[in-house]
Amino acid sequence: MVVLSNLLPPSLITSIDALRQLRQQWQQEGLSVALVPTMGNLHQGHLALVEQAQRHADRVIVSIFVNPRQFGQHEDFDRYPRTLANDQVALTTVGADAIFAPDVHDIYPDQVTKADEVTQNFSIVPPARLTDTLCGMKRPGHFAGVATIVLKLFNLVQPQLAVFGQKDYQQLTILRTMVADLNLPITLLAAPTARASDGLALSSRNQYLTDAQRSLAPMLYWVMNQISEQLHLNHSPQALIAHYTQHLLDHGFDQVEYIAIRDPITLAELEKVDSVSYVILVAAHLGNTRLIDNLVVEASRLA
Ligand code: AMP
Numbered sequence: 001m002v003v004l005s006n007l008l009p010p011s012l013i014t015s016i017d018a019l020r021q022l023r024q025q026w027q028q029e030g031l032s033v034a035l036v037p038t039m040g041n042l043h044q045g046h047l048a049l050v051e052q053a054q055r056h057a058d059r060v061i062v063s064i065f066v067n068p069r070q071f072g073q074h075e076d077f078d079r080y081p082r083t084l085a086n087d088q089v090a091l092t093t094v095g096a097d098a099i100f101a102p103d104v105h106d107i108y109p110d111q112v113t114k115a116d117e118v119t120q121n122f123s124i125v126p127p128a129r130l131t132d133t134l135c136g137m138k139r140p141g142h143f144a145g146v147a148t149i150v151l152k153l154f155n156l157v158q159p160q161l162a163v164f165g166q167k168d169y170q171q172l173t174i175l176r177t178m179v180a181d182l183n184l185p186i187t188l189l190a191a192p193t194a195r196a197s198d199g200l201a202l203s204s205r206n207q208y209l210t211d212a213q214r215s216l217a218p219m220l221y222w223v224m225n226q227i228s229e230q231l232h233l234n235h236s237p238q239a240l241i242a243h244y245t246q247h248l249l250d251h252g253f254d255q256v257e258y259i260a261i262r263d264p265i266t267l268a269e270l271e272k273v274d275s276v277s278y279v280i281l282v283a284a285h286l287g288n289t290r291l292i293d294n295l296v297v298e299a300s301r302l303a
Contacts, residue, residue: 032160043194134283154184220248
């Protein structure tokens with residue numbers, strides 16, 4: 001059991017002024033700072049990001065902000081779980097230094113828009129080659145919303161380092177590209193996907209699942225592993241995708257948005273997968289709940 005009484009809770013910062021003060025203090029003390037951006041409702045996957053950040057920086061700040069700009073008008077923004085008190089306890093157990101949980105009107109003072117609404121404000125528009133594919137097909141404006149909030153958080157927190165989960169692989173690719181293309185002076189680290197013991201990737205959205213849906217959900221991980229194994233037996237990627245899409249539907253998934261096998265750096269489609277690293281990505285629905293997952297297969301494992 002973790003003894004909380006020995007650990008100081010992270011400072012809870014809700015205003016931009018207070019954040020700037022803390023940041024200035026750390027700067028004067030010569031401390032390096034890592035940022036872990038989240039939408040809260042923290043689970044072990046998020047906490048592993050914090051622990052990874054702690055290994056690389058003197059101070060770790062976790063932002064908790066449910067960002068309206070990355071949700072479509074008909075998505076789950078209103079019902080997204082907001083659990084700040086529990087998150088504070090969880091972050092105390094891992095020893096995070098600060099939580100930045102701003103009010104939406106401080107982040108978007110002029111106008112609060114959703115991902116698929118026209119915004120009058122500046123925003124970061126990632127290249128179409130990275131957004132007009134995979135999750136971006138069904139979520140117009142989502143990645144512009146993600147890139148915009150992450151750049152705003154980078155400017156507010158001014159970290160030397162930021163940690164993101166491989167669980168959101170397209171997001172990670174887009175943010176890496178943003179950092180490179182815009183010469184941001186920040187190192188991005190990727191954390192491996194944290195999974196439940198049955199393979200399901202941890203996600204705040206898993207709690208929307210009914211018991212029956214929850215028992216089906218690990219099939220996504222199983223399917224990706226099957227595809228990876230059978231690719232190595234020279235089955236065609238297209239045939240495997242078609243077969244396992246149908247398998248998910250036959251077993252009770254309500255919709256399979258995509259199963260894709262892509263280049264792990266560019267997300268470009270791959271003709272052949274026998275000698276290169278690749279990533280298998282999947283998005284599928286159980287009822288109203290949309291689940292995503294991915295599996296990176298390194299070239300070294302293909303030999
Ligand atoms: P979220 O709060 O869901 O927006 O996620 C915040 C950060 O945690 C993102 O960088 C996610 O990729 C990462 N994350 C979410 N779930 C997991 C997981 N199961 N394993 C590793 N990282 C995760």
